[in-house]
Amino acid sequence: MKKDVERFVERAKKDFLNWLKRPSSKDQPVTFNVLIKEEDDILVAHCLELDIVATADSLKQVKEDISSLIIAQIDYAFSNNNLEHLFHPASQEVWSEFFSCKKKAIKERHKIEPSFQKDVSSVPPPPWIITNTYQAPRLSHA
Numbered sequence: 484m485k486k487d488v489e490r491f492v493e494r495a496k497k498d499f500l501n502w503l504k505r506p507s508s509k510d511q512p513v514t515f516n517v518l519i520k521e522e523d524d525i526l527v528a529h530c531l532e533l534d535i536v537a538t539a540d541s542l543k544q545v546k547e548d549i550s551s552l553i554i555a556q557i558d559y560a561f562s563n564n565n566l567e568h569l570f571h572p573a574s575q576e577v578w579s580e581f582f583s584c585k586k587k588a589i590k591e592r593h594k595i596e597p598s599f600q601k602d603v604s605s606v607p608p609p610p611w612i613i614t615n616t617y618q619a620p621r622l623s624h625a
Contacts, residue, residue: 488578495532496570512592512613513557517549518581520619528616531581534573542618550593550614558598561608580619588615 499513516531519542528537528549533556537548560569572578594611 485575487582488572488575491578492532492570492572499570511609512611513609514613514615515553516581516588517546517614517616518577518584518619519545519549519616520580529573529577530614531573531578532570534571546591546614546616550591550612553612553614554593554595555598557608557612558595581617584617584619586618588617590615 495514495516515533517528518531519526519528521527525538525540526542526545528539528545529535530549530553533553535549535552535556537545537552539545539548557569560566573581591614592611593614595608
């Protein structure tokens with residue numbers, strides 16, 4: 484399983500770096516995987532490629548919150564020329580849970596409205612992202 488995780492993360496990072504090198508692809512979205520699960524009656528959304536987490540009481544709110552965090556992380560990295568540190572994969576445990584999900588991903592597109600942009604000559608962030616959201620089976624509370 485660890486090798487699967489490493490391959491998946493490396494491919495995501497490689498795809499992103501390739502996206503940066505192709506001027507014609509700047510209008511193409513970047514895709515991130517999100518695992519949503521329930522812990523102690525709270526919904527937790529975890530972006531696997533960036534290792535950021537959002538919590539909320541409703542599915543709609545947790546999806547909005549994680550998308551906003553992903554967009555802010557991307558916008559900040561682009562605005563501060565810090566792309567080499569953008570990808571920071573989640574732990575092995577989270578990836579294992581992600582790979583065990585049987586449900587099909589729900590794809591959603593989110594527009595990026597840059598708010599941190601300092602230098603107009605720097606590479607602009609992608610115009611939108613796509614989140615592939617996977618919902619883990621309900622956890623049993625013992």
